[in-house]
Amino acid sequence: MTEPLIELKGISKAFGNNKVLDNIDLTIYRGEALGIIGPSGTGKSTILRVIAGLTAPDSGEIYIQGVRRKGLIEDSADPIGISMVFQQAALFDSLSVEENVGFLLYQHSKLSRKRIRDIVHEKLEMVGLGGSADKYPSELSGGMRKRASFARAIISNPESPNEAPEVLLYDEPTAGLDPIASTVIEDLIRQLQCTQGVCSTYAIVTHQDSTIRRTADKLVFLYEGRVQWEGHVSDMDTTSNPLIRQFLSGSIAGPIHVVG
């Protein structure tokens, strides 16, 4: 087994009286595609935000490639790049696709505009948006906006190779897409995983059955702030775990408390 890339040990997080994560242990190994699943409101996005260094846990420890992170990412850079793709593509409406994707390089690098444009175009080609650099987000479909946000997540400054993202965190990348548009995104996630020089490790939060099956290798099932089950994606259909059985069947009868 390779060394863990990311380890969460005993992570807890509450928002007011709402204890969202309760002593979570989670390990992500290099090259792994980890699916984080579970009912709505069980803290899946919160885990991604903790891994990304955007939300500080109340207690517990986070190790990134064996190095303990003190607090939020802004307190000290992680030894590897971790990039998050948000549920909403979160593009700036007033900027073109090219300006959105290259935003960080335009703001924070000394690269020439021409060099940045070339890098952006390379990333847009990778996500199948080669002809859309000059468009504005309002001119794109939901799937295209997601792809633009992928391009933004994988971009990095070639003169600072240690900033290149090694881990991608996807928060519901296929939410709101029709089944065919979802397939395109699922294929892209796998394709990016296997593209040299991009990310080989990712964690993905999703509710969609096809996305779970097509983009995850290992799964953790979260409920009531705890990891209740973990296994390979192929174990999902055979496990007798009642939470998984109910989750997959969509039945309102079972141990998962139905809200609303």
Ligand SMILES: Nc1ncnc2c1ncn2[C@@H]1O[C@H](COP(=O)(O)OP(=O)(O)OP(=O)(O)O)[C@@H](O)[C@H]1O
């Ligand atoms: N910044 C915040 N302030 C207050 N409460 C929050 C905050 N972020 C998340 N929560 C609460 O924490 C709980 C878990 O939220 P989270 O988004 O992590 O769940 P989730 O499993 O990803 O849900 P979903 O599947 O519906 O997206 C919810 O009750 C949510 O309202």
